[in-house]
Amino acid sequence: ERKNRPMIIGTAVAVWSGFTALSGMANSFLQLVIFRIGVGVGEAGCTPPAHSLIADYVPKEKRASALAFYSMGTPLGGLLGLVMGGLVADAYGWRAAFLVAGAPGIIFALLCWFTLKEPRKLMAQHSVAIQSTQVTFGETLKYLATKKTFWLIALGAAIKAFIGYGHAPFTASFFLRVHGEEVKALAENFGLQSIGFLGLALGLMGGTAGAISAYLGGQIADKYAKTDLRGYVVVPAFASLLAVPIYILAVSVPSASVALWILVINGLLGSLWYGPVYAIGQSIVPPHMRATTSAILLFTINLIGLGLGPLAVGILSDVMANGFGLGSAEGVRWALMISTCFGIVAFILFWIARKTIREEMVS
16 A cells, blocks of 8 residues: 555565475475465465556456456466476476476566556645555554445355365366266376366366456446446356356266366356456545455455365265265265355345445445
8 A cells, every 4th residue: 555566566476486486496395385385475465456556557447357357367377387387297397397387477577567657656646635645454444344345245255265265176076086987088088097187177178267257257347337336246146146056067967078068157157256346345445445455355255265165165075975974976066066055145245235336336
């Protein structure tokens, strides 16, 4: 909120890229853990100032599209990391994969430092409020406490992340346990082992669908919101609801290949919430609170999504497999089906936000 955001973003990129490269030089488990912590610290410092900067660069009616475009980096980065990392690791070893993944980030850090402009000084020339106003974290939190819309969309997005992060570690396990023989046959057609085929298929299909989904979510929401601001919550609401039966169908069909293609359709819905939710976060507060608001939003999403999602699905899988005697294959299937039903809760939260969003959007 106070310092040069392009410099902060560039530094964050340099830190996580540098620690990624250093991970390839680790000589012990402890060193690897320390370097991975460094990666996390760098990553955490990038998105809040990036969201704030993007919100200053573009008018409010285009923020969902701009933030959705930025968010495409998550699925596309995962796709490139999976494919390129796998190829490099296979040819040169895992250490080389870390080095190759980290090196380009240094170039992007330099681009951030020397090409991005900080618009805050120009904005301050036209606004005494921006020039003089600095707020604390507590003041921002107090302001957000009056915004029901923010907490509704934060919890809705957190539940979407809970489902996505919860499913990610268990999707390959599901295919191996439930469709093991068919997956093996499909893999042999490409000269691959089952796990290699699943990694490639899920990475390519999921990453591509996720990027398209993020982009479309921003475009659709901005178009809808031109006439009705409620479009920013209606889009993620219906995407959350439609994804529930589609995902249940994917894990219920008897064919692995059919299940994979249904998951592509599900993936086209899975990231539609990125742009609209982040746009609300940047437009529901004054400019001098945007970076902190983004940090609070991301903290909520990751705490519930990444912190609880995989754990909850794992516990559900064990309970269904052992407690109910369904076995490992049906256990993971039922865990995935039950957890995806939380999408209905996300739908309800986004839908309730329709009642307050028009009154609470400030910029």
